[in-house]
Amino acid sequence: MILVYDGSGSEEEMLRELMVPTGMEFKLLKKLSVRVLEEASPTTLIYFVDGEMPSEDEKLFLTERREFLLILMYRSVPEVNERIKYSSELVPVDPDNIDETRDRLRKALSSHTVRKLRTINDTTIYLAKNGLYPGNTYFTNPDNTGLFTSMLISKHIDRDRSLVVSRFNLRMEMPEILNDRNFIWVTDSIGAQRNRPVNITFIVDTIIKRINEGSTYLIFIDIFDLMIVYHSFYDVARSFELIKSAAMEKEVYLILVLGEESMDHIQFGQITRYCYEWSPRKINELER
Known part of the structure; x- marks a missing residue:
């Protein structure tokens, strides 16, 4: 299961437009929490971040063990803890070229370098x-x-x-x-x-x-x-x-x-x- 979360609160439509043509099952989240992640047991979490990531969300990704691939999408380079930055796939969004952005997302989803990084220390x-x-x-x-x-x-x-x-x-x-x-x-x-x-x-x-x-x-x-x-x-x-x-x-x-x-x-x-x-x-x- 792929979970998609709009951390900015204003990009759900763009994220849906990105995901639907891939044909992969996904769920757009309205809220992100430990309970949501435990219940869904995602293989991948796509998180759109705008500027600085909220501290409560950072805490979710700074645990020593992560069982899913984290993909950070952004328009401008986000300010995130380096433990999150180097344990995630980073996908810049080109608002003028949704197809190019989708290609970048596909590459991130199919990459097996970062995905194998489960222990975060x-x-x-x-x-x-x-x-x-x-x-x-x-x-x-x-x-x-x-x-x-x-x-x-x-x-x-x-x-x-x-x-x-x-x-x-x-x-x-x-x-x-x-x-x-x-x-x-x-x-x-x-x-x-x-x-x-x-x-x-x-x-x-x-x-x-x-x-x-x-x-x-x-x-x-x-x-x-x-x-x-x-x-x-x-x-x-x-x-x-x-x-x-x-x-x-x-x-x-x-x-x-x-x-x-x-x-x-x-x-x-x-x-x-x-x-x-x-x-x-x-x-x-x-x-x-």
Whole structure:
């Protein structure tokens, strides 16, 4: 069930005009409350906000658990708490082009990035503010490795439940944030606490085990370029697909470092299928 609420009190006609052609069942609300949400058990709530959201409505959306997708529609960018902003789909309304607005709404309804964000806390909002949502796989350029590791230097990240897999000994370079519990070193050099790239099955099984045990929720893997030196592209791609499937099922954040120059464009398209690009310019902190 889709619930539609006009927080401005003056846009019901426009909202009805938007929704009717979609053919989806919806209900226009006259009042919004905890009781209404509990009784309706919506899959999606479309909320039109004009300016600042009323405090009583904000409280409804600031609970730690949200079982529905929240879509905020607006004519001008609303002033809302960032916990609401980054846990919602945002749909600007073009009053002169209702068809374009409806297309934006369709995309928001069919998106599965924000929809998977059920738990609302400092960690999930910090990650969302930096472009990451649970249960999704992201690919990024090798140049962004430093940005990711700098993101771990935050009180909002549980580093013991994070996992970095790299061909570089980042544990030695960043002992404050990486240790035996959250770092896997893949290298062709011989020695203790090292994983040889030829042992692809063992490496993949170790990562998947961590995912299935629930001992990790944020994974960063930077070993692709090394693995294809020892294995065929398709062997490595299949192994990555196993990790991606486990991460999606357990709603883990997964980031894969993939250098586009290390494969042809067809292979790059294959391995990044069902992935989102993560290319932040900087790491954003939460508001105080």
